[in-house]
Amino acid sequence: MDTSPAALDVLVVGAGVSGLATAFGLARRGLAVQVLDAAARPGGVIATVRRDGALYETGPNSALDTTPLIGELLTAAGIAAERENASEVSNTRFVVKRGAPVPLPMSPGAFLATPLFSPLAKARLALEPFLRRQPAGEEETIAHFVRRRLGREFLDYAIEPFVAGIYAGDPERLSVPAAFPKLHALEQKYGSLIVGAVLGARERRKRAETAKNTAKSFSFRGGMQTLTDALARDVGRVEVGARALALARGDDGAFAVTFEQGGANRVSRARAVVLAVPAHEAARLAYPLAPEATVALQAIEYPAVTVVASAYRREDVDHRLDGFGFLAPRVEGRAVLGTLFSSSMFGGRAPEGQVLLTNFVGGRRNPELAVADDETILAKVAAEHRTLLGARAPALWHAVTRWPRAIPQYELGHLARVAKVAEAEKAVPGLRFCANWRGGVSVGDCIANAHATADSLAAWLRAPVSA
Numbered sequence: 001m002d003t004s005p006a007a008l009d010v011l012v013v014g015a016g017v018s019g020l021a022t023a024f025g026l027a028r029r030g031l032a033v034q035v036l037d038a039a040a041r042p043g044g045v046i047a048t049v050r051r052d053g054a055l056y057e058t059g060p061n062s063a064l065d066t067t068p069l070i071g072e073l074l075t076a077a078g079i080a081a082e083r084e085n086a087s088e089v090s091n092t093r094f095v096v097k098r099g100a101p102v103p104l105p106m107s108p109g110a111f112l113a114t115p116l117f118s119p120l121a122k123a124r125l126a127l128e129p130f131l132r133r134q135p136a137g138e139e140e141t142i143a144h145f146v147r148r149r150l151g152r153e154f155l156d157y158a159i160e161p162f163v164a165g166i167y168a169g170d171p172e173r174l175s176v177p178a179a180f181p182k183l184h185a186l187e188q189k190y191g192s193l194i195v196g197a198v199l200g201a202r203e204r205r206k207r208a209e210t211a212k213n214t215a216k217s218f219s220f221r222g223g224m225q226t227l228t229d230a231l232a233r234d235v236g237r238v239e240v241g242a243r244a245l246a247l248a249r250g251d252d253g254a255f256a257v258t259f260e261q262g263g264a265n266r267v268s269r270a271r272a273v274v275l276a277v278p279a280h281e282a283a284r285l286a287y288p289l290a291p292e293a294t295v296a297l298q299a300i301e302y303p304a305v306t307v308v309a310s311a312y313r314r315e316d317v318d319h320r321l322d323g324f325g326f327l328a329p330r331v332e333g334r335a336v337l338g339t340l341f342s343s344s345m346f347g348g349r350a351p352e353g354q355v356l357l358t359n360f361v362g363g364r365r366n367p368e369l370a371v372a373d374d375e376t377i378l379a380k381v382a383a384e385h386r387t388l389l390g391a392r393a394p395a396l397w398h399a400v401t402r403w404p405r406a407i408p409q410y411e412l413g414h415l416a417r418v419a420k421v422a423e424a425e426k427a428v429p430g431l432r433f434c435a436n437w438r439g440g441v442s443v444g445d446c447i448a449n450a451h452a453t454a455d456s457l458a459a460w461l462r463a464p465v466s467a
Helices: 017-028 068-077 108-113 119-130 142-149 152-167 181-190 193-206 225-235 279-286 291-298 374-389 414-427 443-462
Strands: 010-013 033-036 048-051 054-057 083-085 093-097 100-103 217-220 242-249 255-261 264-270 272-275 305-313 325-327 336-340 354-362 397-403 431-433
Touching (some): 017 068, 033 225, 048 397, 068 225, 068 443, 100 374, 152 336, 181 193, 242 279, 272 279, 279 291, 279 431, 291 414, 305 374, 336 374
Antiparallel strands (some): 083 217, 242 255, 255 264
16 A cells, blocks of 8 residues: 555544545545544444344434435435335334333324323423523533423423433433534524424525434435445445554644554555544544643543344234334333334334344443343343333344443533534644534434535645645
8 A cells, every 4th residue: 555645635544424424525525535444344333234034233223314415425325226214104202101102292282192291291381482591601401401491291201211312321411502502502592492493494494404303214225334335335445454553743744644454553644634433532543633632532421332133023012113112211210221113114124024123221321231241131121022012922032232332422511622622623734533422423413524524624635835
């Protein structure tokens, strides 16, 4: 491989969706790009596995179509025809209450009739447009925000399980402006979530954007790995089994990344570098160039999450599985954060006569369970299936995937930490950070952030050098 200073325009460290989408965007803009990743295959946490006629995901099971950038990327990557939208039945979401899954109301009529919230909690919503907004400079947790504007029941049976489903996090610790910036913006701009939801929808339509609560979920006929495989193929220069050891910057401004691959150390050089890796890895690599950013990055925590795929005979599960899945609120004391009805969401996920469930354990709520042995985890999951879904026989099989550091937590102070990273990017020209600890954790957020990173970096690389 040519490792001369002119060999590469950009070196991307990290082949998850953020790194691959950034590299894809840069390559499409005519720049010479190489990607390094320590894993044996590209894709990061996105991985699709086939077993006994079933297809399951070990990471994200779907994505939300929130921005036109997603469709543009799929078309450019040649996989738009592979896209599969979630079934109509999966528009129904369940929340566990008193030991049973209850449909989340999706219309005013359903809201008035739902047993999820008491008549008093429903009536309290009428006060929401008249409550004072939080002072703009005062950061608050999502729990404080929801109790203040919507009341305790909405925190317990709507927002807390929703937060657990996205972040595997604790609403008593997550920052509203960092973790839910659009929610924060609604209150700041309109003084009310209800008023803001109505008026904000008009603005999103003008921008051709879709709110996450109404966006369509999608995957691919061959699973989510279709996306990352396609991006890696198009980029071409993706080195796997290549662990980045050190990052340095020469007197000429070029960057050098030393990496270990196949038992030998190698070096790649480029005019710019993108660190598309988890916060702790970015901190390790960036320390020589941006020590203050390193301290901020090290403060970003990642709780452990264990994913369990479970296959049953259809006749052995009483629940109709007529929905996306269920979320389990903390107040219900369940062992799982939630369970997806994977074979109801998309076709081809289970053989005829079988169903596939995807279960999530651990996070901030049950950190000790995420690291328990397989036997303990599987016993807990099976018990939940019996109680909540009416499973009357053992699963045909389970598959356990462990993520010791699963999802970055956007907790109080997160925006200040990210601001330190932005300062480092200004202080070290050509250095960029693009990962799900910044700008959102969803697949769609990663794609949007990668697009912005590729745009800004391409512009910087092509800018005339000042005398």
